[in-house]
Amino acid sequence: MSRPEVTHRDAAPARPGPRAWLALAVLAIPTVLVSIDNTVLGVALPELSAALRPDAATLLWVVDVYPLVLAGLLVTMGTLGDRVGRRRLLMIGVAGFGAVSLAAAFATSAAQLVVARALLGVFGAMLMPSTLALLRTVFVDRTHRRLALAIWATGFAAGAALGPIVGGLLLEYYWWGSVFLLNVLPMALLLVVAPVLVPESRSERPGRPDLAGVALSLLAMGPLVLAVKLVGSDGFTSAAGLAASVGTGSAVAFVVHTRRRARSGRAPLIDLDLFSRPVLRHSALANATTMFGLTGLLFFSAQYLQLVGGFSPLQAGLFLVPGFLVTSVAGLVAARLARRFPLHRLVAAGLALVLAGFVTGGFLPAEPAVVLLMAATVLVGAGIGLSETVTNDAILAAVPPQKAGAASAVSETAYEVGAVLGTAVVGGVLSAVYRAGVSVPEGAPPSAGETPGGALAAAPGLPGGAGDALVASAREAFVAGVGAAAGVGAAVVAVVLVVAGRGLRRAHRDVPATGAARVPAPRRP
Secondary structure, rough: OOOOOOOOOOOOOOOOHHHHHHHHHHHHHHHHHHHHHHHHHHHHHHHHHHOOHHHHHHHHHHHHHHHHHHHHHHHHHHHHHHHHOOOHHHHHHHHHHHHHHHHHHHHHHHHHHHHHHHHHHHHHHHHHHHHHHHHHHHHHHHHHHHHHHHHHHHHHHHHHHHHHHHHHHHHHOOOOOOHOOOOOHHHHHHHHHHHOOOOOOOOOOOOOOOOOHHHHHHHHHHHHHHHHHHHHOOOOOOOHHHHHHHHHHHHHHHHHHHHHHHHHOOOOOOOOHHHHHHHHHHHHHHHHHHHHHHHHHHHHHHHHHHHHOOHHHHHHHHOHHHHHHHHHHHHHHHHHHOOOOOOOHHHHHHHHHHHHHHHHHHHOOOOOOOHHHHHHHHHHHHHHHHHHHHHHHHHHHHHOHHHHHHHHHHHHHHHHHHHHHHHHHHHHHHHHHHHHHHHOOOOOOOOHHHHHHHHHHHHHHHOOOOHHHHHHHHHHHHHHHHHHHHHHHHHHHHHHHHHHHHHHHHHHHOOOOOOEEEEEEEOOO
């Protein structure tokens, strides 16, 4: 006789004990640190450049190699965690991330730092899917898991927002390497407490490893992300076209290989049928878009505060704190709202707030308007907190437990790709408008026409009123670039708002996102 089904309201789930919440704190720490490493290096670049003297291309790789490697390996590491054990992979990532951070802090050349940043991407990719998948093991009940995911997502957003603040604070007193030493002690602590508080979990039937799938996934993700960044910085060049071609060809080969392997009964690197689930597909798209909004807004808001407002890196970071606080509050509120409202409404509301933030940012004037900028960051922060909490829960709930690592990797890959696209698209539009609008007087170095920072650095060395004219022109061109970049960002978010909103609304009947999700009732004696 089949067992009846009841809702969560009918079955009283066990309330997580103190050990579960301590495990959540442990799993949030690497999430915050990996996210900080995405943004902290920006404020250290002037000191780093003076100390290591890299050329322009090497400096670009110092910044970009970390998110490139991280995004390329997330799916591989998520599936590997399903096979070898998610806690085991987490411990390897923790040890490696801490050790390489120590080496990066004392790098004596730019080449050494590039290698260290690449290795940080490798070990960081072990951390992110493992933490999210382990949350499903620790918090079995969906209501409590949703609150745990709200806290986890807050940590991810907090790390990205706190990166410039922490970096600016450290550089007030220490050398550039201190931004890497920030990771060492927390990782050492995790090596001690994580095995005690976090249970192990893995897939019961992992199958043989898919080494060809691993290689093809790397050849797809890495070049595609690189192509986006190259287009954002240099436009449509031959290098960008080559990277896009390699990535696209490898992606097609990966799909063919994966389907062939699945038909033959062998376990592929990732089950492509995951993407046939509308909730997972559209939730991942929403995740990528919220991170696109966060990194895109951070890119021009930090520069606006420093270049137009004249604030220091630390002061600029502090002005962004309200947005982070609102993200935290919105995430916790979303966990409660999800009991009353369906997934598609909450995601649409979150994306609408991000859209409103970009629209607000598009009206920033040439005179410092700190309150208007803070309003934009608060709107975007509220949208991120509202959307990401429920989408992460929906992604985990849309797959069976043995696929939690793979689903988590999809979610994390969406985060990283969204972060890269935010910087590349918004930054690329801003740079293009700036270069077209700035008036560079004779005798000024080429860097004055490339970035507003270069113009401000060149202005004191120009004769007469040429320096003041260059500064005024640079600020006007930069503000015009901010308006154009915010407009493009708003257009991207608006498109995803329509696509994801409609997709999740159609899927609402099949996979509800509220606390009324149906689960099997316990067997009666």
